Every structure is written in structure tokens, then in C-alpha cells.
Amino acid sequence: MSNPRNSRRYLSNDSDVEDSDEIEPLSVSFQRPLFRNRKYSLDLPGIVTSKLTQEQPLKCGVGSKLVVVMTGLPARGKSYIVKKLKRYLSWLQYDTKIFNVGNLRRNTAQLIKNGSHSHSFFDPANKSAKKVREQLAMDCLDELIDWLNKGGRIGIHDATNSTVERRRKILERCQRETTFKVLFIESICNDNEVLEKNMRLKLSGPDYRKMDPEKALADFRKRVSNYEKVYETISEEEEKADMQYCKLINVGKKIIAHNIQGYLSGQCIFYLMNFNLSDRQIWLSRHGESTDNAIGKIGGDSPLSEKGRKFGECLSRFIFKQKVLFRQKQMDEYRSASTSSLPTSVPQVKNFLVWTSMLKRTIETVENFDQREFDIMHIRFLNEIYAGLCEEMSHSEIEIKYPEEYSERRKNKLYYRYPGMGGESYLDVIHRINPLIVELERMTDNILIVTHQVVLRILLAYFLDVEKEKVPNMEVPLHTIYCLQPKAYDTELKRWKYDEEKDDFFPVE
Numbered sequence: 001m002s003n004p005r006n007s008r009r010y011l012s013n014d015s016d017v018e019d020s021d022e023i024e025p026l027s028v029s030f031q032r033p034l035f036r037n038r039k040y041s042l043d044l045p046g047i048v049t050s051k052l053t054q055e056q057p058l059k060c061g062v063g064s065k066l067v068v069v070m071t072g073l074p075a076r077g078k079s080y081i082v083k084k085l086k087r088y089l090s091w092l093q094y095d096t097k098i099f100n101v102g103n104l105r106r107n108t109a110q111l112i113k114n115g116s117h118s119h120s121f122f123d124p125a126n127k128s129a130k131k132v133r134e135q136l137a138m139d140c141l142d143e144l145i146d147w148l149n150k151g152g153r154i155g156i157h158d159a160t161n162s163t164v165e166r167r168r169k170i171l172e173r174c175q176r177e178t179t180f181k182v183l184f185i186e187s188i189c190n191d192n193e194v195l196e197k198n199m200r201l202k203l204s205g206p207d208y209r210k211m212d213p214e215k216a217l218a219d220f221r222k223r224v225s226n227y228e229k230v231y232e233t234i235s236e237e238e239e240k241a242d243m244q245y246c247k248l249i250n251v252g253k254k255i256i257a258h259n260i261q262g263y264l265s266g267q268c269i270f271y272l273m274n275f276n277l278s279d280r281q282i283w284l285s286r287h288g289e290s291t292d293n294a295i296g297k298i299g300g301d302s303p304l305s306e307k308g309r310k311f312g313e314c315l316s317r318f319i320f321k322q323k324v325l326f327r328q329k330q331m332d333e334y335r336s337a338s339t340s341s342l343p344t345s346v347p348q349v350k351n352f353l354v355w356t357s358m359l360k361r362t363i364e365t366v367e368n369f370d371q372r373e374f375d376i377m378h379i380r381f382l383n384e385i386y387a388g389l390c391e392e393m394s395h396s397e398i399e400i401k402y403p404e405e406y407s408e409r410r411k412n413k414l415y416y417r418y419p420g421m422g423g424e425s426y427l428d429v430i431h432r433i434n435p436l437i438v439e440l441e442r443m444t445d446n447i448l449i450v451t452h453q454v455v456l457r458i459l460l461a462y463f464l465d466v467e468k469e470k471v472p473n474m475e476v477p478l479h480t481i482y483c484l485q486p487k488a489y490d491t492e493l494k495r496w497k498y499d500e501e502k503d504d505f506f507p508v509e
């Protein structure tokens with residue numbers, strides 16, 4: 001039995017890293033404060049560690065808290081943006097929470113006379129309602145601040161925050177908390193097609209779903225025009241006061257960013273620059289069974305088994321069929337929509353991409369795909385977690401040879417990093433595939449990704465907003481394929497399983 005790590009433990013959790021270096025003693029001639037007010041902010045949970053961050057996490061800028069404040073008229077997609085951002089940041093392992101003023105209003109609705117969702121409640125001339133609305137916004141901010149002070153990392157204030165006065169109050173309140181950074185995100189939209197869709201989406205929301213749709217739509221339009229009477233876009237005055245902000249215009253087609261400080265804000269903006277609302281499919285699968293899978297060995301670069309090859313052949317037929325079906329559905333929808341009032345244009349034929357890792361078992365799985373129908377790429381980021389010294393061992397071999405490693409991994413599988421050169425943790429893999437997530441958000445094409453167990457869990461976790469504790473143990477068997485379709489507020493998931501005897505795929509409930 002050997003311990004491959006000697007005295008060091010390699011859990012990638014900040015608080016679990018042991019380091020034997022002494023803190024440098026202060027000399028009389030060169031005295032420097034131990035904790036300077038540093039400006040750097042590279043901070044990736046489980047990936048970046050620093051002595052300073054462990055001892056004084058907030059003073060040195062690393063680990064500071066972020067308040068994201070939404071701004072914009074109703075129906076500008078704020079809640080859509082907020083949900084996506086929250087899902088992305090949580091997936092990157094930042095503790096993130098949305099504080100929605102509308103929900104607070106609905107929860108306190110019984111305190112408000114004359115109903116809190118009718119358009120008159122949003123009339124700026126309605127003094128008493130205005131007071132209640134301002135109070136609700138600040139109460140919601142207090143809840144957010146309280147949550148951050150109790151350990152949360154990124155709080156998102158989801159409201160219209162549509163006047164300079166409101167934003168000033170929010171900023172002042174946040175500035176009382178010295179370690180908070182504030183990022184305003186204003187969503188502006190003047191694309192009528194998107195606005196019309198957003199308005200209609202509101203009808204199934206909590207304020208309107210029990211109302212007659214025509215009446216609901218008319219009321220909501222009046223609510224929007226009430227807001228328009230007083231709406232102030234983020235102004236030059238606010239810019240002069242050094243406000244950190246980003247304006248997203250027409251679903252990220254145009255972006256204006258000002259005074260962006262720090263890694264986290266930069267990440268949020270880069271992410272938001274890259275999404276789109278197009279209707280598309282993202283297919284995910286593990287490779288076909290490999291010869292190492294068949295004997296229970298992890299990692300390595302073995303070829304497909306006979307079973308795995310059959311799966312690959314059937315996969316190419318099945319995905320080709322799905323490509324054709326998608327086009328048929330797209331055209332059917334176009335034909336029926338063009339008779340209704342919504343403006344539409346003939347949908348373009350989508351490209352279909354196929355991405356695999358650079359390991360034999362995924363490349364062989366797509367061997368039968370027709371290059372004229374599919375754009376095939378092999379990407380190293382999609383490789384399986386690298387198990388370092390444990391590569392090509394079975395789990396029981398690891399348990400016998402490295403019992404401490406085996407039990408450390410069982411204790412904290414998400415943060416655990418395999419020993420040896422290049423050994424990775426789940427968190428390392430998350431950050432390795434982060435650029436691909438942004439690319440998936442950016443693209444409008446359909447795609448099939450053929451990858452490995454860990455990468456598949458992590459991709460599904462992103463799209464389905466899976467809690468971090470569950471990610472490393474999600475069931476993702478071989479020979480099962482997943483189809484994800486991004487929708488307005490979540491992602492639709494369908495699954496198919498390969499039946500070897502019938503040599504075909506069947507839907508799984």
C-alpha cells in the first residue's frame with residue numbers, strides 16, 4: 001500500500017489544501033502589511049488557491065461578493081437572463097441566488113389593497129402603490145444582502161429598477177457593505193418579434209395565468225406603458241459616478257460595458273454576450289462500450305468492443321433520422337405560423353455538428369456518420385477526466401493499491417483530484433469545458449456531442465441545473481442518448497435507450 005501524495009492532500013477545495021511553507025517573517029527593514037488591499041480577482045472555486053484567500057478572503061479582493069442588479073422595462077427578458085446567469089454561475093460552483101421583487105410583491109399581495117398585479121398598481125401617479133413598490137424593492141435587496149452576509153456569493157436583484165433614483169438607492173445600500181461589488185445589467189429590446197413573444201410568455205406567468213388571455217394581454221400592455229412613462233436608461237451621470245454596468249441590446253446583439261472590474265463580472269458579461277434564442281437540439285451521448293469498459297477499467301484509450309461498434313452504427317442512422325424530422329417540424333411550424341399574425345421568415349436549414357473527444361472510443365463511435373451531412377470535430381476539452389496514477393486501473397485495484405485515495409474520493413467526489421501528473425477533479429473538468437458551454441450557447445446549429453461519463457454528467461448538470469452534490473453520481477449509462485431543447489425558462493429533456501437485440505433506439509420515460 002502506498003500513498004502517492006506523501007504529506008500533501010490534493011483535494012482541490014480551498015479549505016482542504018495543506019501547504020507546508022511558512023509565512024515569511026516580517027523584517028524590520030522591509031515591513032509590509034500581510035494583507036494588502038489587492039486588486040486581482042481571479043477566483044475559480046476548487047481551481048485557484050492562495051494563502052491570502054484562506055486567511056483573509058475578503059480584504060484582498062479574492063472571494064469578494066457580487067450583487068447583480070437587473071434594469072429594464074417589463075418583457076425585456078430580464079428573468080430569462082437572470083435564470084440563465086444563475087444556472088451558469090452555480091454550475092461554475094459560485095453560490096448564487098435570485099431575489100425577485102415580483103415574487104415578493106405576490107407574497108405580500110394580501111397587504112396591498114386593490115390587487116398588486118393590475119396595471120394601476122404600476123401607474124407612477126399612484127403615489128401609495130409607488131411607495132409600496134419602492135419598499136418591496138429595498139426589502140428584497142435587504143434579503144439579498146442578508147443572504148450574502150451569511151455566506152452566499154452572488155446575489156441577483158431581479159426587478160425593473162428603471163429609474164436613476166432607484167438605482168442610486170440600491171448602490172448606496174450595497175456600498176455600506178464594504179466587500180460587495182455591484183454590477184448593473186440593463187436589458188434593452190426594440191425587436192418587435194422578440195417583444196411580442198415575451199409579452200405572450202407573460203400570460204402563462206404567475207400574475208396572469210388565471211386570467212382571460214385577451215384581458216391579461218391588454219392589462220400587461222398598460223403596465224408596460226406605465227413603466228415607459230418614467231423609465232430612465234442607465235445614464236451618463238451614472239457612468240460618471242463610476243458605476244459598473246452592462247447594457248444588453250436585443251438579446252446580446254449589441255453590448256455596452258462600462259467600468260467592468262474583476263473576473264466574475266467579466267465572466268458574466270462574456271457569457272451574456274453569447275446566447276441566442278434559436279430553436280435547436282443538443283444531443284448528448286457517451287461513446288459506445290469500449291474494451292476497457294467491458295473489463296471495468298477506468299480512463300485509458302481503448303477501442304470500441306463489438307457491442308460498442310453496433311451502438312455507433314445505429315447511432316449514425318438514428319441521428320440522421322432525427323435531423324430529417326427536425327427539418328420537417330421546422331417547416332410545418334413555419335407554414336402554420338405564417339397564417340397567424342406573428343411575422344415569420346422561412347427558417348434556414350441548420351447545420352448539424354458532431355463533436356467528440358480525442359480518444360479512440362468516441363472517434364470510433366461516430367465513424368459511420370456521413371461527412372457530407374454532419375460537420376465532425378474532435379476536441380480535446382471533451383476527453384474523459386484524467387485519473388493520473390489511477391488511469392487504466394479498476395476501482396477495486398485502486399481501493400487495494402491506494403486505499404486513502406479511494407476513501408478521499410468517496411468523501412468528496414466533486415472536489416477530489418486524482419494523484420499524479422495531470423490528474424483531474426470534476427471541478428477541473430468543469431473549467432476545462434467552460435469555453436465549450438459558451439460556444440454551445442452562442443451557436444444556433446444542431447449538435448451531437450459524443451463524450452465520456454464525467455463530461456456528460458457535467459454537461460447535463462449545466463443544462464438541467466443539477467445541484468452540485470448530485471453531479472458526480474448522476475446515472476448516465478452507456479448506450480443512452482439525451483436530447484436537450486432550450487426553452488424560454490428551462491431545458492426540455494428527452495432520452496432514448498439502445499436495444500441491442502432490436503438494434504434500434506427506444507424512448508425512455
Ligand code: F6P
Pocket residue numbers: 293297298299300384385387452453454472
Ligand atoms: O468507467 C468509465 C469512465 O468514463 C472512466 O474513464 C472514468 O474515470 C469514470 O467513468 C468516471 O466516473 P466516476 O467519476 O463515477 O468514477
